[in-house]
Amino acid sequence: MAKTPKNKVVDMHSAPHNEEAPDYSDIHPFAVPFLFLGRKSVIENFIWLPLIGMFIMIILGVVYPPYHPAPWDVIPGSWAIIGYVAYTIIVLSARPLFSLLARSEDYYGEGGLPDPEYSTEHAEGSHD
Amino acid sequence: MIDVLQIxxxxxxxxxxxxxxxxxxxxxxxxxxxxxxxxxPIFAAFMIFQINSGQEVLAGKIELGGLSLTTLRIDSLSLVWGYLFCLISVLNGIYGFHEKCRITDSSALIYAGAAIAGVFAGDLLTLFLFWELTAISSVFLIWKGGERAYGAGIRYLAIHVLSGVILLAGAAIYGQSTGGDYSFNYIGVENPGGILILIAIGIKCGFPLMHMWMQDAYPKASITGTVILSAFTTKMAIYALARGYVGTDILIYIGAIMTCFPVFFAVIENDMRRVLAYSLNNQLGFMVCGIGIGTEMALNGVVGQVFVHVIFKSLLFMSMGAVLYRVGTTKASELGGLFRSMPITAVFCLIGAGSIAAFPLMAAFVTKSMIISSVVYAAEAQGSLWVIVGMLLFASAGVMEHSGIKVPYFTFFSHDSGRRVKEAPWNMLVAMGLASLLCIVVAFPFGGYQMLYDMMPYVVDYHPYTVDHVVFQFQLLFAAITSFCVLKRFGIYPAEKRAEILDADWSYRRLGMTIVSWISAMWTRLASGVKGLRAKLLDNLGQRLYQIFSPAGAMSDAAPSGLSALLTAGMLVLTLIIMYVVM
Incomplete structure (x- = not known):
């Protein structure tokens, strides 16, 4: 990274203005404070929230066992295991199922489901 | 004389x-x-209120063709559905306020009215009448979805009319077996009429392999139409099950399957309104299962689940309707990042998602816990039911997948699709806001869910906010979200792709149509062949006759006089014999 020589006078008026305020004109005002949700770092680190929550609940589950235990409740964190495994199975089944069941959108020859070019907003008032 | 206050x-x-x-x-x-x-609908709710006396009310009795009909029965069970349908009609009315459509307005009222009249029917024949009216009046809401919805509307109408015909046949057989009593009370599956009625109800509430009308028609209906459709038909069918088949064992297994199979279709479906239609199917499974268990606690759970389900499912359909209204599509592959443009809709959608996933402090937590707990209690007495408990927990993780995460995430978050649209119209926001408020209020620990309890048909002794309920529910939900994050981070979660996903309707839309087309083609060929053969035969016959009888034919040849005399004598003998026999 090039350093500015100490003796060089920098003309602040002619320097490019890199620190422009972000343009939020196309963002809803209510959404502006939440734009951080779209940051990559937030998305990548979001996992810690449910992960920590899950471990806290597993510990609490050991302290407060169910009043009506199922056979699998002898295993600590059984509901977490069920939730994790079930969710993973469902998602992992998606690829083979998609290969098996997916066809082109016009497979039945009826034009599929609504697309942007078929916006009912633009048909407003013409339904009478 | 009919009392107008008692109709x-x-x-x-x-x-x-x-x-x-x-x-x-x-x-x-x-x-x-x-x-x-x-x-x-507010007026109708008032009429229900003024008729309700706290006891069972039987009114509007009509004698018709030797049959005694009871067109009005209000009791603790039907009352909940009646009020609920009025409430959701008001919300739907607000949601569709911007839509200046005469057909939608009149259809919505007739459809909702038929559903209300159906749940208040005191006999099977009155039920049949309004059962069919719901089908006929609601198909216009599908057709308002445009040309693409025409075929789906026809199929919807055909299937629902078929359901009504089966219901009528079942009612006739059932009425015969009860000596002409068509009262709509417990029916059961002990006689053939009861089985037929169960099939009719099964079609309407989406039993496995009878479900596809829902996923076919709902996503193709108009924006307002889908929201309206999601509230009435299936819940009317759940009422009929709760009335006529409570404690029927087979419903436990049907319900458990219903909770599980839609999650596999929802995960690969691209269109969010169709994902919600699968989700609707899955939620109905919990209700069907609860009816099959049939204990007071299970039925209370079912009634509560119906009530909250109508609200949060409408809320989810409303939020996707708002997206469709603004963006023009609800295909996940085309969406993403919409919270930047529609933050209020996003919040309402998240409340709906949290409610359906049964997060504590949100709508379904109380009612779904009641249903699952009732199955757990039943399993303690009958060990084989632990499998059902496992299936319901599996399905709960599935609900988290398709409605809790997929719908809000791929619509409002995920990658930024770059679409910048306006927030939903004010009337849609008001309707969604009211539904969101209800989702939170009916699950509120201090005086909230107790309001729900007051509506339930039996006295409730169930505490949803015990430490173990909350902790174990959070375990399940946090684990499901963790799984989603892991799968996304490692790129295992499949990308949303545009496609038509084949389901049971393939059997009649493609296989059935192919068979019909083949039979039609074969029939045409056969008819053509028969026509040719007939023409050939007639032609040959004509030629033969011509050869014999024409002026140039064999009969025109001059016969010898001896032969002529012999023939004349033969004819005379024959005439004499005939005359002798006849005279």
Missing amino acids: NPGLWMIFAGMVCALVPKGEAFAHIRKAFVIMV
Whole structure:
């Protein structure tokens, strides 16, 4: 990274203005404070929230066992295991199922489901 | 003399819907219609309130063709559905306020009125009448989805009319077995009529392999139409099950399957309104299972689940309707990052998602816990039911997948699709806001869910906010979200792709149509072949006759006189014999 020589006078008026305020004109005002949700770092680190929550609940589950235990409740964190495994199975089944069941959108020859070019907003008032 | 204060309250809405259909076109008249759509359900709720006495009310008795019909029965079970349908009609009316459509307005009123009249029916024949009216009146909401929805509407109508015909056949057989008593009470599956009625109800509430009309028609209906459709038909069927088949064992297994199979379709479906249609199917499974268990606690759970389900499912359909209205599509592959443009809709959608996933402090937590707990209690007595408990927990993780995460994430978050649209219209926001408020209020630990308890048909002794309930539910939900994050981070979660996903309707839309087309082609060929053969035969016969009898034919040849005399004598003998026999 090039350093500015100490003796060089920098003309602040002619320097490019890199620190422009972000343009939020196309963002809803209510959404502006939440734009951080779209940051990559937030998305990548979001996992810690449910992960920590899950471990806290597993510990609490050991302290407060169910009043009506199922056979699998002898295993600590059984509901977490069920939730994790079930969710993973469902998602992992998606690829083979998609290969098996997916066809082109016009497979039945009826034009599929609504697309942007078929916006009912633009048909407003013409339904009478 | 009919007491107008004692007529079935649904009839007021049907009448108002007919009046709406006659209101002329135009902006000014549209407001009159809208006033009808919002105010008449409130009036109907008032009529229910003034008829309800706290005891079972049987009224509107009619003698027709030797049959005794009870057109109104209000009791603790039907009352909940009646109020619920009025409430959701008001919300739907507000949601569709911007839509100046005479057909939608009148259909919505007649449809909702028929559903209300159906749940208040005291006999099977009255039920049949309104059962069919719900089908006929609601198909217009599908057709308002445009040309693409025409085929789906026809299929919807055919399937629902078939359901009604089966119901009528079942009712006739059942009535025979009870000596002409058509009262709509417990029916059971002990006689063939009861089985037929169960099949009819099964079609309407989406039993496995009978479900596809829902995923076919709902996503193709108009924006307002889908929201309206999601509230009535299936819940009317759940009422009929709760009335006629409570404690029927087979429903436990049907319900458990219903909770599980839609999650596999929802995960690969690209269109969010169709994902929600699968989700609707899955939620109905919990209700069917609870009815099969049949204990007081299970039935309370079912009634509560119906109530909250109508609200949060409408809320989810409303939020996707708002997206469709603004963006023009609800295909996940085309969406993403919409919270930047529609943050209020996003929040409402998240509340709906949290409610359906049964997060503590949100709608379904109390009611779904009751249903699952009732199955757990039943499993303690009958060990084989632990499998059902496992299936319901599996399905709960599935609900988290398709409705809890997929719908809000791929619509409002995920990658930024770059679409910048306006926030939903004010009336949609008001309707979604009210539904969101209800989702939170009915699950609130201090005085909230107790309001729900007050509506339940039996005295409730169930505490949802115990430490173990909350902790174990959070375990399940946090684990599911963790799994989602892991799968996304490692790129295992499949990308949303545009496609038509084959389901059971392939059997009649493709296989059935292919068979019919083949039979039609074969019939045409056969008819053509027969026609040719007949023509050939007639042609040959004509030629033969011509060869014999024409002026140039064999019969025209000059015969010898001896032969002629012999023939004449033969004819005389024959005539004499005939005359002798006859005379």
